[in-house]
Amino acid sequence: MICIVISKEDVASVKIGKQLLSMKKWKKKGRFYLNDDFLIYFINDLHIYHDNIDEEIEKFGYSPSTIIFASRHASKAKKKTLSVHAIGNFRKAEYGGIDKELVKCNPLLMRNALNLLKEKNLEEYEVCYEATHHGPYLKKPCFFIEVGSTEKEWRDERACRTIAETILNVEEEKYEVAIGIGGGHYAPRFTDIALGRNIAFGHITAKYAVEHLNEKMIDKMLTATPGCKKAYFHGNYEKIEEMLRKREISIN
Numbered sequence: 001m002i003c004i005v006i007s008k009e010d011v012a013s014v015k016i017g018k019q020l021l022s023m024k025k026w027k028k029k030g031r032f033y034l035n036d037d038f039l040i041y042f043i044n045d046l047h048i049y050h051d052n053i054d055e056e057i058e059k060f061g062y063s064p065s066t067i068i069f070a071s072r073h074a075s076k077a078k079k080k081t082l083s084v085h086a087i088g089n090f091r092k093a094e095y096g097g098i099d100k101e102l103v104k105c106n107p108l109l110m111r112n113a114l115n116l117l118k119e120k121n122l123e124e125y126e127v128c129y130e131a132t133h134h135g136p137y138l139k140k141p142c143f144f145i146e147v148g149s150t151e152k153e154w155r156d157e158r159a160c161r162t163i164a165e166t167i168l169n170v171e172e173e174k175y176e177v178a179i180g181i182g183g184g185h186y187a188p189r190f191t192d193i194a195l196g197r198n199i200a201f202g203h204i205t206a207k208y209a210v211e212h213l214n215e216k217m218i219d220k221m222l223t224a225t226p227g228c229k230k231a232y233f234h235g236n237y238e239k240i241e242e243m244l245r246k247r248e249i250s251i252n
Contacts (some may be wrong), residue, residue, distance in 0.1 A: 002109075003039040003057060003064035004167055007047050012072035012147045012154035012163075017042065019157075019164035020070075032060065038168065039064055047071055047136060047144070048096035054140035066106045066141045068167055073130070073148025081148040081186065082117045082162065084110045085130035086202055088137075088224065090209040090217060096135025100217065102203055102224040106141040108172040111200035113145055116166040118195060122159060129180075129187040129194065131206035141226070175200035177227040178252070182207045183234030193232055202228060207235055218243050 006017035020040060026033035033040040039062055043050055047069045054067060073083060088102030097103070110129075117127045130146075145167060147159045154160075177200050180190040185206045193199050202225025205213055213221075218240070222228050230250045233241070241251050 001037060001039055001062070001064045002170070003041055003062065003067045005047055005053060005067060005069045006040060006042050007071065008042060008044050009046050010072050011151065012160060013047070013070050015155065015157065015160040016070040016147075016163050019161045020168065023164060023168060030060070032062070048134045049136060051097070051135065051137045053136060054138040064140065066109055067138065069142065069144045070163060070167065071144050071146045072154045073146035075149040077149065079149050079186070080125045080153055081146070082122065082125045082127050082159065083130045083146050083148065083186070084113050084117075085144050086110070086132045086204070086224070087135065087142055087144060088132050088203065089134070090132065090205055090212040093135060095133070097137045098135070100212070101137060102132065102220045103138055104141045104224045104226065105143050105202045106172075107177045107200040107202040107225055107227065108175060109170050110143050110202070111175050111194055112170050112173050113166050114191070114194060116169055117162065120162045120166070122162055125159060126186070128191045129201055129204055131185050131187055131204045131209065133185070133206075133209075176230060177202060177225060178230035178232055179221050179225050179228055180204035181213070181231060181233050181235075181237055181240055182210060189234040190232060199230070199232070202226070210237060210240070213240055215243060218247070222247065222249070
């Protein structure tokens with residue numbers, strides 16, 4: 001079972017939640033909506049600050065295999081995006097989570113979601129991975145799927161419906177799993193590689209956070225990206241390549 005978390009403080013999340021509820025038959029139970037494959041959980045605060053939500057859900061008797069956070073994305077660049085990304089912080093936790101802690105992701109579902117978003121062909125939106133950059137902290141495999149980056153996009157019914165349809169159709173298809181090092185926040189090279197070469201990325205470190213990658217953080221990236229055997233680079237980072245080769249990770 002997949003659990004979808006909807007934040008009542010997030011206008012895009014609420015719209016995605018409404019779309020989800022309109023697409024299938026659900027049984028309401030407290031703050032939850034259930035069917036055979038999915039569980040929707042409504043929270044009152046923002047996703048990024050809701051640490052240990054997996055433990056909270058389990059107290060109600062549910063144990064989802066993966067948690068998906070349906071959310072808005074905000075940026076000063078105001079890019080129109082439909083994006084997916086892993087969760088955690090390579091440095092100080094300025095937007096939820098814990099300092100220098102990464103959360104286990106589900107690269108196969110993330111890659112499938114990316115492809116489904118691309119197939120929807122909302123031409124005005126860029127479909128992309130984002131680099132790992134915020135909370136919350138939890139232990140269950142999870143990822144964010146977002147619509148951005150201004151209130152106009154957050155209220156776009158087509159975009160929110162696209163996110164909802166994608167969530168309800170995600171599958172764990174078989175791909176080679178990798179991490180990404182370098183490049184911009186919206187990971188253009190890694191997005192192109194994923195869609196063009198059937199690679200599933202988990203955690204991605206943008207160039208602005210590469211300086212925080214040491215032996216310990218590399219180990220956390222690999223542990224939090226289940227099945228990872230490869231690393232792709234956008235830029236030259238010889239010391240990091242050396243660390244990864246020591247761990248028998250293929251460099252690409």
